[in-house]
Amino acid sequence: xxxxxxxxxxxxxxxxxxxxxxxxxxxxxxxxxxxxxxxxxxxxxxxxxxxxxxxxxxxxxxxxxxxxxxxxxxxxxxxxxxxxxxxxxxxxxxxxxxxxxxxxxxxxxxxxxxxxxxxxxxxxxxxxxxxxxxxxxxxxxxxxxxxxxxxxxxxxxxxxxxxxxxxxxxxxxxxxxxxxxxxxxxxxxxxxxxxxxxxxxxxxxxxxxxxxxxxxxxxxxxxxxxxxxxxxxxxxxxxxxxxxxxxxxxxxxxxxxxxxxxxxxxxxxxxxxxxxxxxxxxxxxxxxxxxxxxxxxxxxxxxxxxxxxxxxxxxxxxxxxxxxxxxxxxxxxxxxxxxxxxxxxxxxxxxxxxxxxxxxxxxxxxxxxxxxxxxx
Amino acid sequence: xxxxxxxxxxxxxxxxxxxxxxxxxxxxxxxxxxxxxxxxxxxxxxxxxxxxxxxxxxxxxxxxxxxxxxxxxxxxxxxxxxxxxxxxxxxxxxxxxxxxxxxxxxxxxxxxxxxxxxxxxxxxxxxxxxxxxxxxxxxxxxxxxxxxxxxxxxxxxxxxxxxxxxxxxxxxxxxxxxxxxxxxxxxxxxxxxxxxxxxxxxxxxxxxxxxxxxxxxxxxxxxxxxxxxxxxxxxxxxxxxxxxxxxxxxxxxxxxxxxxxxxxxxxxxxxxxxxxxxxxxxxxxxxxxxxxxxxxxxxxxxxxxxxxxxxxxxxxxxxxxxxxxxxxxxxxxxxxxxxxxxxxxxxxxxxxxxxxxxxxxxxxxxxxxxxxxxxx
Numbered sequence: 001x002x003x004x005x006x007x008x009x010x011x012x013x014x015x016x017x018x019x020x021x022x023x024x025x026x027x028x029x030x031x032x033x034x035x036x037x038x039x040x041x042x043x044x045x046x047x048x049x050x051x052x053x054x055x056x057x058x059x060x061x062x063x064x065x066x067x068x069x070x071x072x073x074x075x076x077x078x079x080x081x082x083x084x085x086x087x088x089x090x091x092x093x094x095x096x097x098x099x100x101x102x103x104x105x106x107x108x109x110x111x112x113x114x115x116x117x118x119x120x121x122x123x124x125x126x127x128x129x130x131x132x133x134x135x136x137x138x139x140x141x142x143x144x145x146x147x148x149x150x151x152x153x154x155x156x157x158x159x160x161x162x163x164x165x166x167x168x169x170x171x172x173x174x175x176x177x178x179x180x181x182x183x184x185x186x187x188x189x190x191x192x193x194x195x196x197x198x199x200x201x202x203x204x205x206x207x208x209x210x211x212x213x214x215x216x217x218x219x220x221x222x223x224x225x226x227x228x229x230x231x232x233x234x235x236x237x238x239x240x241x242x243x244x245x246x247x248x249x250x251x252x253x254x255x256x257x258x259x260x261x262x263x264x265x266x267x268x269x270x271x272x273x274x275x276x277x278x279x280x281x282x283x284x285x286x287x288x289x290x291x292x293x294x295x296x297x298x299x300x301x302x303x304x305x306x307x308x309x310x311x312x313x314x315x316x317x318x319x320x321x322x323x324x325x326x327x328x329x330x331x332x333x334x335x336x337x338x339x340x341x342x343x344x345x346x347x348x349x350x351x352x353x354x355x356x357x358x359x360x361x362x363x364x365x366x367x368x369x370x371x372x373x374x375x376x
Numbered sequence: 377x378x379x380x381x382x383x384x385x386x387x388x389x390x391x392x393x394x395x396x397x398x399x400x401x402x403x404x405x406x407x408x409x410x411x412x413x414x415x416x417x418x419x420x421x422x423x424x425x426x427x428x429x430x431x432x433x434x435x436x437x438x439x440x441x442x443x444x445x446x447x448x449x450x451x452x453x454x455x456x457x458x459x460x461x462x463x464x465x466x467x468x469x470x471x472x473x474x475x476x477x478x479x480x481x482x483x484x485x486x487x488x489x490x491x492x493x494x495x496x497x498x499x500x501x502x503x504x505x506x507x508x509x510x511x512x513x514x515x516x517x518x519x520x521x522x523x524x525x526x527x528x529x530x531x532x533x534x535x536x537x538x539x540x541x542x543x544x545x546x547x548x549x550x551x552x553x554x555x556x557x558x559x560x561x562x563x564x565x566x567x568x569x570x571x572x573x574x575x576x577x578x579x580x581x582x583x584x585x586x587x588x589x590x591x592x593x594x595x596x597x598x599x600x601x602x603x604x605x606x607x608x609x610x611x612x613x614x615x616x617x618x619x620x621x622x623x624x625x626x627x628x629x630x631x632x633x634x635x636x637x638x639x640x641x642x643x644x645x646x647x648x649x650x651x652x653x654x655x656x657x658x659x660x661x662x663x664x665x666x667x668x669x670x671x672x673x674x675x676x677x678x679x680x681x682x683x684x685x686x687x688x689x690x691x692x693x694x695x696x697x698x699x700x701x702x703x704x705x706x707x708x709x710x711x712x713x714x715x716x717x718x719x720x721x722x723x724x725x726x727x728x729x730x731x732x733x734x735x736x737x738x739x740x741x742x743x744x745x746x747x748x749x750x751x752x
Binding site for chain 2: 008014125126305
């Protein structure tokens with residue numbers, strides 16, 4: 001098996017932070033929303049330990065914003081999601097499953113309400129702007145849909161709040177989870193949110209000024225020195241431990257939000273205009289036939305590549321593993337599996353065909369129950 | 377500058393041919409339509425020489441098909457493009473610029489008419505299925521839009537016809553450019569078209585049976601042995617020489633089809649229902665303000681990375697280079713440049729800021745005029 005390099009071009013867009021990412025020795029990239037996203041610096045496991053103990057700065061410029069702007073912006077947003085967004089408040093982000101008319105997942109962005117008629121959808125890896133524009137055109141809605149140049153920068157890790165307080169003052173501490181407010185840097189107000197794609201705590205800064213991007217990066221880096229700041233990126237081990245599903249990996253257009261465990265973001269009783277609502281209500285009534293679960297797998301470390309691992313009960317196929325990584329803190333392989341009805345109860349054991357052979361797995365809830373404290 | 381590896385996951389989908397691509401020593405990948413696409417095997421320049429002299433087999437499974445099926449399929453297709461598609465014939469593919477209501481390029485697929493109510497769009501790198509579905513839903517059209525599992529496999533190079541004739545018989549020779557018809561393999565009819573993303577001649581097989589994919593690959597490989605078959609992929613040097621623009625690199629949603637030199641695929645006189653037609657007609661009336669041209673650049677080899685190169689006239693910016701590669705056969709760097717009005721006449725000289733410093737460039741038509749025959 002070779003380990004091919006990523007051949008870049010304009011089509012695999014860089015971000016204003018790419019020079020720092022390169023200088024800090026990025027070892028792996030993926031492409032996300034047609035843009036570079038680092039996958040490791042000192043190695044996935046070393047990055048993981050650092051993320052869980054200190055603080056990291058992440059170039060997540062690939063979390064593209066899709067802006068909805070105009071009198072029908074709120075209406076279009078509601079049409080796209082099965083979550084009731086009528087009470088969305090300025091200053092409070094909202095996780096919303098985007099669902100098509102068949103109940104299939106289109107994306108799972110965080111929505112920021114910037115004004116009565118203005119929203120940002122911080123999207124996962126699919127061209128949501130095309131879906132939104134198609135709907136807006138077809139329905140004759142009075143709304144602009146576009147992708148503004150905004151490149152999120154994340155500060156993640158247990159010492160993220162200390163760093164951000166040092167950088168922006170005590171007001172940072174007042175941010176609730178998913179809450180956001182503007183903070184000034186070099187005379188420009190940047191939106192800062194308490195959010196990010198780890199369970200270690202942290203913040204995301206919505207950088208909408210390319211000319212200030214490197215200055216901001218360096219300012220945060222300097223502010224982070226006392227807290228042992230390091231370069232980082234979404235970490236596959238930590239995200240699985242934390243139960244963070246990845247669109248395209250653990251859920252696709254083939255999945256509905258209920259089987260993805262997103263029940264609490266679906267208002268299946270309805271009462272609002274949503275394209276996907278009828279389909280999701282129907283699935284809810286009939287009951288789902290498969291469900292995402294955690295899986296602890298014994299044996300050798302291994303990661304899921306481009307192909308899911310088959311799960312079976314000894315003889316018949318009962319599901320598939322969509323992401324997996326060896327967890328040092330849990331002492332096993334942690335994984336997400338989409339499991340058939342009858343096989344998703346916590347504690348059940350299943351068989352998994354890994355690249356290293358067949359292994360035993362134990363079903364568990366998500367997020368993974370924390371392991372016993374270990375000596376470090 | 378590091379050369380990071382591509383970290384793969386389910387989100388960067390493999391194809392049924394990936395095992396052969398890996399076994400043949402792929403050196404670089406990119407991600408295209410959320411799928412792996414090889415970028416070199418023996419090195420871009422060695423691949424180039426081989427492609428122009430012999431024949432190659434390419435895994436272009438990333439050319440995803442978007443299927444439009446149902447009574448309104450033809451209507452939806454026409455809405456999405458500014459090319460008149462009313463006379464599309466079964467058996468004849470058509471290159472169509474997809475354009476939004478602002479005249480911006482959404483994609484540039486080849487359309488295959490499979491039946492009166494059934495089309496495949498063989499798409500470049502954007503989620504066209506989301507655009508098409510959004511329009512269909514919003515306009516209440518009676519059409520299904522989905523991405524069937526079809527993975528094109530290409531045979532490209534001057535000896536492609538010999539190979540394909542050996543594999544499928546003399547009927548292959550009857551295919552016109554972009555023409556297609558079914559050919560049987562192991563009892564299954566595969567659509568075969570005379571097309572492909574090189575100017576060396578060749579064919580694309582629309583592989584809609586994953587279980588036959590490797591068998592077909594091996595069959596073609598064996599048939600190609602007398603013609604010195606090798607592994608290959610779209611080659612950046614050859615495609616620039618041949619004037620093949622790449623969506624995402626040389627044209628984006630920021631560009632209209634007229635400035636991309638796609639005039640001959642735009643019926644600006646209209647007479648049919650198309651979302652982008654009014655915008656393109658308006659641009660046509662006012663005249664374009666920039667245009668894609670070829671550029672021969674002197675000096676050291678270099679390739680455009682994620683950032684375009686600035687073009688200027690000695691003092692003022694006049695455009696940008698979007699793709700570039702050192703051409704052994706042309707003895708210079710060949711490039712695509714989007715140039716401002718007044719600076720796009722063939723023969724004009726411009727200045728280009730390359731990573732190796734400022735260079736002189738000469739504007740030329742596309743495709744590049746063939747160089748004098750060289751001794752090989």
